[in-house]
Amino acid sequence: MKKIAVFASGNGSNFEAIAQACADGRLEAEVALMVCDKPGAYVNERAERLGIPAFTFNPKDYSCKSGYEKIIADKLDALGVELVCLAGYMRIIGDELLNRYQGRIINIHPSLLPAFQGAQAVERAVEYGVKVYGITIHRVDQTLDGGKIIAQEAFHYDGHDPEEVHALGQVIEHRLYVDTIRKLL
């Protein structure tokens, strides 16, 4: 069984979609670890309910990024993790993880990259008057949301409510992430 890790900072609906797909056999993989940089985030409750091991840390407890990334990378190595899936992990990945997991870290982003890189992508797109939105899954490198694109899916929306765009996008995200992980594994 292939081992994957999911990194998240908040709600964790993508984490749960991936974990459920592993549990019901749509993905022949196991979520060996959920990594979270926010001790109070809802994703921690999801991991506990699903019985998935979690490593949750507070970046402020470390003097630098490589301090906690070394601990994470050691855990991933010990578990034999082959693919790292960022799912709403709102932190730039540093050299320690990038070097040790080169080409094996992917991210999901709520825009048609390279448009609207970075935080608040949906809110900025709505403000811009965008009519065709989308979801991108891409490889992670040292650039912000700039790695090579693996999968994209677009949808049309002509309103003005970021919450509606988020809701429409998340339905696509949960399916597209599972399908993309299956292809990569």
Ligand code: GAR
């Ligand atoms: C997702 O919509 C994902 O695309 C976005 O965070 C959300 C996390 O949702 N990621 C980014 O904006 C990365 N730049 P979730 O916690 O419910 O999975």
